[in-house]
Amino acid sequence: MQSDLLRHIRLGFGLLAALAPVAALAANKVSDVYTGVGSASSEYWSAYLEGANAVAGSLGDKKVHVVVSDFDGQKLLQQFGAVFSAGCDDCAVTADPASNAFTKAIVGRAADAGAKIVTLWNRPDEIHPWDTNADAWVAHVSFDGVDSGYQNGKQLCKALGGSGGVAVLLGIPDNPPAKQRLAGFNKAVAECPGLKVLDTQVGNWDQTAGQTITRTWLARFGGDLKGVFSENDGMALGAVAALREKGLAGTIPVTGSDGSSDVLRLIKSGDMLSSMFINGYAQGATAVALAAAAVNGDVDPAKLDHAKRDFYLSQTLVTKDNVDQVMNTKIDPTQFTYDKMKQNFWAYSVGPIPAGANK
Amino acid sequence: MINQRAAAGRSLQDHATVRPWTAIGFGAFGPVLVLLALTVVFSIASPAFHTADNLKAILESSAVPVVLAVGLTFVLVQGSIDLSIEGAMAASSMVVSLLIANSITPHQLGWIAVAAGLGCGAAIGLANGLLYTVLRIPSLIVTLATWFIGLGLATLLFPGRQPEILDTRLTMLALDKRLSVSLLVYIALVFTALGFWLQNYTQFGRLCYAIGVDEKTTRQSGLPVRFHKVLAFTLAGLASGAAGVMISAQLGVGNPNAGDGFLFPAISAAVIGGTLLSGGRGGVLQSALGVLILEVLRNGMIQLGVDPYLRHVIEGATIVGALVVGNWRLRSRLRVVK
Numbered sequence: 148m149q150s151d152l153l154r155h156i157r158l159g160f161g162l163l164a165a166l167a168p169v170a171a172l173a174a175n176k177v178s179d180v181y182t183g184v185g186s187a188s189s190e191y192w193s194a195y196l197e198g199a200n201a202v203a204g205s206l207g208d209k210k211v212h213v214v215v216s217d218f219d220g221q222k223l224l225q226q227f228g229a230v231f232s233a234g235c236d237d238c239a240v241t242a243d244p245a246s247n248a249f250t251k252a253i254v255g256r257a258a259d260a261g262a263k264i265v266t267l268w269n270r271p272d273e274i275h276p277w278d279t280n281a282d283a284w285v286a287h288v289s290f291d292g293v294d295s296g297y298q299n300g301k302q303l304c305k306a307l308g309g310s311g312g313v314a315v316l317l318g319i320p321d322n323p324p325a326k327q328r329l330a331g332f333n334k335a336v337a338e339c340p341g342l343k344v345l346d347t348q349v350g351n352w353d354q355t356a357g358q359t360i361t362r363t364w365l366a367r368f369g370g371d372l373k374g375v376f377s378e379n380d381g382m383a384l385g386a387v388a389a390l391r392e393k394g395l396a397g398t399i400p401v402t403g404s405d406g407s408s409d410v411l412r413l414i415k416s417g418d419m420l421s422s423m424f425i426n427g428y429a430q431g432a433t434a435v436a437l438a439a440a441a442v443n444g445d446v447d448p449a450k451l452d453h454a455k456r457d458f459y460l461s462q463t464l465v466t467k468d469n470v471d472q473v474m475n476t477k478i479d480p481t482q483f484t485y486d487k488m489k490q491n492f493w494a495y496s497v498g499p500i501p502a503g504a505n506k
Numbered sequence: 507m508i509n510q511r512a513a514a515g516r517s518l519q520d521h522a523t524v525r526p527w528t529a530i531g532f533g534a535f536g537p538v539l540v541l542l543a544l545t546v547v548f549s550i551a552s553p554a555f556h557t558a559d560n561l562k563a564i565l566e567s568s569a570v571p572v573v574l575a576v577g578l579t580f581v582l583v584q585g586s587i588d589l590s591i592e593g594a595m596a597a598s599s600m601v602v603s604l605l606i607a608n609s610i611t612p613h614q615l616g617w618i619a620v621a622a623g624l625g626c627g628a629a630i631g632l633a634n635g636l637l638y639t640v641l642r643i644p645s646l647i648v649t650l651a652t653w654f655i656g657l658g659l660a661t662l663l664f665p666g667r668q669p670e671i672l673d674t675r676l677t678m679l680a681l682d683k684r685l686s687v688s689l690l691v692y693i694a695l696v697f698t699a700l701g702f703w704l705q706n707y708t709q710f711g712r713l714c715y716a717i718g719v720d721e722k723t724t725r726q727s728g729l730p731v732r733f734h735k736v737l738a739f740t741l742a743g744l745a746s747g748a749a750g751v752m753i754s755a756q757l758g759v760g761n762p763n764a765g766d767g768f769l770f771p772a773i774s775a776a777v778i779g780g781t782l783l784s785g786g787r788g789g790v791l792q793s794a795l796g797v798l799i800l801e802v803l804r805n806g807m808i809q810l811g812v813d814p815y816l817r818h819v820i821e822g823a824t825i826v827g828a829l830v831v832g833n834w835r836l837r838s839r840l841r842v843v844k
Binding site: 187346348355356366367369388391408412 | 552554557559560562563566567660661664666667668670680681688753756757758759761762763764766767804805808809811814815817
């Protein structure tokens with residue numbers, strides 16, 4: 148009895164002695180980095196993961212564990228369920244919940260497991276990081292879809308000299324970015340009364356769907372179709388492919404959103420009008436750094452004001468005028484280490500997400 | 507008329523519950539009637555529908571699904587199923603776009619890259635066939651697994667951004683017009699003709715029906731059932747590979763999501779055309795007709811400007827309607843529906 152107790156005490160001291168120098172050396176307490184992404188095969192998500200890995204690599208040489216949802220919230224929850232089941236103390240988690248319906252659930256599970264989480268893209272309008280699992284839900288980081296739709300819409304208006312028939316390719320209708328970009332586009336149309344929306348079709352963000360729909364539009368509207376507004380680059384590429392079949396690429400302006408490298412090339416060659424470049428790399432770095440900062444105690448979420456927990460990142464409208472500049476911007480991974488990010492976690496923020504944006 | 511030849515394994519079918527002779531009439535003409543009815547309705551409702559331009563748009567959109575449906579038909583006629591279409595297409599699209607002159611890798615293999623894309627599809631098909639026949643795992647499960655393997659391969663190969671195809675010999679297949687339709691449409695026609703020939707004039711085609719109607723008897727007759735099953739799956743895989751190459755030519759890029767949304771239309775097209783999922787009935791031409799029905803429907807709804815939220819409802823309802831018309835004669839028979 149006595150000796151057992153002694154042994155335990157001795158063991159305890161031994162462990163403490165072994166751990167103490169480690170704790171003193173590394174300010175980093177992040178045990179693991181997990182990221183839930185929509186797709187493993189898209190340029191944007193690849194850039195996101197690179198940015199996330201740049202920061203994770205500086206947190207004691209961690210590598211991001213990737214969970215792929217294929218834009219299916221249920222699938223995301225199942226996989227994170229497996230990760231969280233054994234607890235995930237001091238994990239830094241970033242995740243796109245795939246749709247608003249899953250945001251609360253994924254945040255709740257992260258909180259139960261002891262992790263800190265930063266969410267991306269999908270957040271229902273009525274819940275915020277400061278009112279739901281406020282300890283665990285550090286922040287929500289997104290891009291302004293209304294601005295994207297508005298700016299691209301304005302470009303279309305300008306390119307058409309203020310009048311003409313345009314057609315709209317919608318993403319998956321209940322995704323917040325789809326709703327926001329459409330709202331922004333409608334705002335631009337309201338300011339450009341000569342622009343007439345001929346038709347709106349759902350292309351599910353998909354390249355092939357964009358091509359098939361545009362092909363049919365060309366047959367239906369003939370010369371009346373003067374421009375195409377696509378909610379993302381994928382469908383825009385499909386639209387350009389359909390226009391190319393008719394020899395109309397470059398004649399009928401097409402706008403996209405995302406700023407993928409193929410689209411940048413098309414803007415440069417004049418086959419596309421504009422796109423909104425979102426910096427996935429910076430988003431990945433910002434999101435992981437913030438989650439890690441909450442674990443490490445470098446940031447106390449409770450003391451942050453709302454604008455620092457729910458914000459948009461900067462994005463760039465790309466047209467022929469600045470396409471070279473955007474294409475030639477090289478990312479330097481050494482600028483995206485945890486210590487560099489720590490100087491200002493909000494360097495890429497352009498301000499809080501207004502109420503009502505995620506309706 | 508198609509089924510007459512198709513019923514080459516007549517002696518096998520005599521005792522079977524499906525009597526092809528009585529089913530020919532409506533079975534073969536039902537889909538034609540549906541296609542005609544849809545065409546008439548849309549032509550009346552929308553003046554832009556029956557223009558030459560729109561007809562071409564329908565043909566262009568049908569090219570890829572026709573190739574898929576033709577390949578799938580042999581597997582369905584045997585009473586099996588191939589769900590790996592989307593995976594095989596994705597893998598094939600990535601393989602061809604990374605091996606041909608492109609914006610990412612230095613390879614410039616030209617037509618060899620195209621052959622590699624086709625081979626990639628055929629290899630997945632061959633794997634399907636072997637797993638199914640040798641290990642005797644149901645085709646539903648095997649091909650579900652290889653679907654994800656194909657998608658996984660494509661994701662592994664994806665270099666972070668879509669490789670742009672720079673070899674114009676491939677992209678020209680979609681852009682170069684003969685009689686104002688692209689070469690892809692002709693490829694689909696050739697594929698259909700080839701499928702029709704295989705179905706009606708070769709032992710393979712006849713055995714597909716025999717296997718579908720009564721596999722046990724066919725096997726007991728000493729016919730190489732396994733071999734022809736593997737052959738059917740390889741052919742379906744090859745078709746998926748070809749579809750992957752074709753979609754890459756159309757888009758001008760390699761796309762790991764190239765196959766998205768092609769599986770369900772391919773199977774429904776075959777079924778609308780009169781191919782039974784339980785096997786033994788159907789054919790290449792009917793499947794191609796089924797594709798045309800679906801494409802006319804989609805095109806027509808865009809022409810009419812049907813509310814996008816309503817489109818899926820109408821699409822689903824029309825599929826059910828087409829099935830009812832196409833399979834009316836089978837309704838009264840004591841046929842087991844699974």
